[in-house]
Amino acid sequence: xxxxxxxxxxxxxxxxxxxxxxxxxxxxxxxxxxxxxxxxxxxxxxxxxxxxxxxxxxxxxxxxxxxxxxxxxxxxxxxxxxxxxxxxxxxxxxxxxxxxxxxxxxxxxxxxxxxxxxxxxxxxxxxxxxxxxxxxxxxxxxxxxxxxxxxxxxxxxxxxxxxxxxxxxxxxxxxxxxxxxxxxxxxxxxxxxxxxxxxxxxxxxxxxxxxxxxxxxxxxxxxxxxxxxxxxxxxxxxxxxxxxxxxxxxxxxxxxxxxxxxxxxxxxxxxxxxxxxxxxxxxxxxxxxxxxx
Amino acid sequence: xxxxxxxxxxxxxxxxxxxxxxxxxxxxxxxxxxxxxxxxxxxxxxxxxxxxxxxxxxxxxxxxxxxxxxxxxxxxxxxxxxxxxxxxxxxxxxxxxxxxxxxxxxxxxxxxxxxxxxxxxxxxxxxxxxxxxxxxxxxxxxxxxxxxxxxxxxxxxxxxxxxxxxxxxxxxxxxxxxxxxxxxxxxxxxxxxxxxxxxxxxxxxxxxxxxxxxxxxxxxxxxxxxxxxxxxxxxxxxxxxxxxxxxxxxxxxxxxxxxxxxxxxxxxxxxxxxxxxxxxxxxxxxxxxxxxxxxxxxxxxxxxxxxxxxxxxxxxxxxxxxx
Numbered sequence: 001x002x003x004x005x006x007x008x009x010x011x012x013x014x015x016x017x018x019x020x021x022x023x024x025x026x027x028x029x030x031x032x033x034x035x036x037x038x039x040x041x042x043x044x045x046x047x048x049x050x051x052x053x054x055x056x057x058x059x060x061x062x063x064x065x066x067x068x069x070x071x072x073x074x075x076x077x078x079x080x081x082x083x084x085x086x087x088x089x090x091x092x093x094x095x096x097x098x099x100x101x102x103x104x105x106x107x108x109x110x111x112x113x114x115x116x117x118x119x120x121x122x123x124x125x126x127x128x129x130x131x132x133x134x135x136x137x138x139x140x141x142x143x144x145x146x147x148x149x150x151x152x153x154x155x156x157x158x159x160x161x162x163x164x165x166x167x168x169x170x171x172x173x174x175x176x177x178x179x180x181x182x183x184x185x186x187x188x189x190x191x192x193x194x195x196x197x198x199x200x201x202x203x204x205x206x207x208x209x210x211x212x213x214x215x216x217x218x219x220x221x222x223x224x225x226x227x228x229x230x231x232x233x234x235x236x237x238x239x240x241x242x243x244x245x246x247x248x249x250x251x252x253x254x255x256x257x258x259x260x261x262x263x264x265x266x267x268x269x270x271x272x273x274x275x276x277x278x279x280x281x282x283x284x285x286x287x288x289x290x291x292x293x
Numbered sequence: 294x295x296x297x298x299x300x301x302x303x304x305x306x307x308x309x310x311x312x313x314x315x316x317x318x319x320x321x322x323x324x325x326x327x328x329x330x331x332x333x334x335x336x337x338x339x340x341x342x343x344x345x346x347x348x349x350x351x352x353x354x355x356x357x358x359x360x361x362x363x364x365x366x367x368x369x370x371x372x373x374x375x376x377x378x379x380x381x382x383x384x385x386x387x388x389x390x391x392x393x394x395x396x397x398x399x400x401x402x403x404x405x406x407x408x409x410x411x412x413x414x415x416x417x418x419x420x421x422x423x424x425x426x427x428x429x430x431x432x433x434x435x436x437x438x439x440x441x442x443x444x445x446x447x448x449x450x451x452x453x454x455x456x457x458x459x460x461x462x463x464x465x466x467x468x469x470x471x472x473x474x475x476x477x478x479x480x481x482x483x484x485x486x487x488x489x490x491x492x493x494x495x496x497x498x499x500x501x502x503x504x505x506x507x508x509x510x511x512x513x514x515x516x517x518x519x520x521x522x523x524x525x526x527x528x529x530x531x532x533x534x535x536x537x538x539x540x541x542x543x544x545x546x547x548x549x550x551x552x553x554x555x556x557x558x559x560x561x562x563x564x565x566x567x568x569x570x571x572x573x574x575x576x577x578x579x580x581x582x583x584x585x586x587x588x589x590x591x592x593x594x595x596x597x598x599x600x601x602x603x604x605x606x607x608x609x610x611x612x613x614x615x616x
Contacts, residue, residue, distance in 0.1 A: 031412075037412060037415065085602065085606070088606055094359050094411060094412055094415060095353060095359055095547070095551065095555075096605060098359065098415070098547075099544075099547060099548060099551055099601060099605050100601075100602060100605050100606075102544050102598075102601070103598040103599070103600075103601035103602040103605065104598065104602060105598070106594050106595065106597060106598025106601065107594075107595045107598035107599050107602065108598075109591075109594055109595075109598075110591045110592060110593065110594030110595025110596070110597070110598060111591065111595045112591070113590065113591030113594060113595075114591030114592045114595060115591075119591060219591070226419075226423065226540075229416055229419060229420075230420065233413075233416050237412070237413075264427060264430070264431040267423075267427055268423070268424050268427045268428075271419075271420035271421075271423045271424050272420070272424060274416065274417075274420045275404075275405045275417055275420050275421065275424075276405075278405035278406060278409065278413060278416065278417050279404065279405045
């Protein structure tokens with residue numbers, strides 16, 4: 001195996017890992033701010049990809065407008081779900097939120113699957129760079145991989161600015177540190193919960209759009225979110241940069257495992273890694289990076 | 294101990310009587326509406342799911358931990374039973390092996406999370422379940438992969454349980470035994486330790502309870518019950534394949550315990566009734582829709598999810614919970 005192949009495999013691994021990382025980020029963001037374990041991030045991702053697709057193909061909007069509008073609509077949808085259903089979660093405990101979000105996810109998957117146009121054909125989001133490739137010092141890199149990596153970096157920067165420089169970001173951080181103190185400082189905890197779900201749904205939708213060129217858009221594309229759990233655990237479960245880093249690491253490990261190990265091992269490696277991390281480093285790989293979202 | 298479990302004997306026996314009467318009425322209705330053969334076949338499934346439900350209730354309701362891997366443990370039991378039965382191992386031996394394998398699986402799945410608890414159990418059992426599912430698909434020389442295995446009917450000595458009546462009987466006896474064992478456990482020192490861990494881990498540790506050991510024990514016992522249920526299920530359904538024991542089954546079992554009421558053993562039976570009846574009710578409802586409508590499978594999934602959401606919101610204590 002030449003060094004060039006390795007670079008290409010690594011690039012594709014980092015790109016896939018970015019999608020895992022974004023989904024893990026949305027999961028950890030919701031978990032930290034509201035304490036709820038969301039099992040429907042994959043479905044939000046899928047609905048987000050379909051929303052952008054529908055706005056572009058069926059409604060005829062230009063791609064950029066469809067993208068912005070679709071992601072905004074998904075954020076609003078997340079906020080709406082929080083206001084109407086998730087807020088009513090009776091009592092504490094992981095189990096209630098887990099079952100509730102799983103049920104909501106089933107409703108979303110079933111509803112999209114019941115639309116014949118969505119479930120009977122494979123769809124591709126016609127992004128301008130799809131299929132193109134870039135020559136970089138002899139290595140041929142797929143343009144969509146580079147675009148995914150660039151978009152993720154951009155998004156991570158924007159999120160950092162939001163959490164460090166805005167009042168809402170500060171309030172959200174305060175809320176995830178200590179709900180009671182945050183409330184005493186005048187932070188609207190209920191409002192922050194709504195914001196966290198809106199951000200989580202929006203992030204999942206972005207991940208869906210970024211995943212669209214790599215896989216097709218179909219009702220079961222949300223399965224990719226199962227990889228977000230190992231990513232979140234690797235990052236220490238409560239660290240946003242950790243979740244993103246965990247996702248990228250996982251993508252690379254998976255790509256390398258696909259090269260070096262027999263077929264099928266690739267799909268198991270993330271979960272074995274997660275169990276090993278829980279046993280050996282319960283604080284997560286990113287424990288050193290923790291402390292600040 | 295929570296107040297709901299400390300009810301007076303009179304109230305409890307009245308509850309038991311009412312539940313028994315309701316069950317008898319339901320059984321009579323089922324036989325009348327569906328025919329004896331069909332009702333008995335369904336009864337075999339209900340009793341088997343109730344055994345699996347008891348396992349979930351011990352882990353979730355008594356010990357207060359979350360398991361997302363019960364479906365895979367059921368799968369381990371089912372595959373162990375199927376493979377051993379195909380090789381002619383007598384049923385008492387193979388059933389014991391299935392229970393032991395699933396109990397070992399429960400131990401292994403809970404190992405990474407046992408000092409962390411809470412969400413980490415959900416994560417480690419989820420990882421375990423996904424690894425088991427993939428292993429069942431890939432280990433083709435043993436499991437025949439995604440194509441699945443045909444399972445012969447259950448044979449006890451010279452007697453073969455190949456009619457619905459025999460299956461319902463075996464299921465009922467197994468459930469009764471499991472129920473009796475669970476009642477003993479729940480009332481014993483182990484059960485008190487589980488409830489103490491559920492209510493307050495720090496206080497439980499201060500009272501001299503080995504918290505990590507109590508949690509592990511719950512997963513081992515819960516896994517053994519799942520293995521028994523899986524072994525019986527393999528015989529009733531006559532065919533096992535990896536996708537039957539995926540994440541969806543784990544969630545169905547959680548839903549079973551939650552709907553029935555995770556704090557009471559009786560919740561397993563009520564939950565099993567709902568989980569067996571609900572998909573059939575949903576597909577009956579979907580059949581009534583105009584035939585030209587495409588995507589019936591999608592509508593079924595959506596309806597199932599909607600019922601789950603509504604039940605969680607409206608009946609947080611479950612059907613058996615009086616609160």
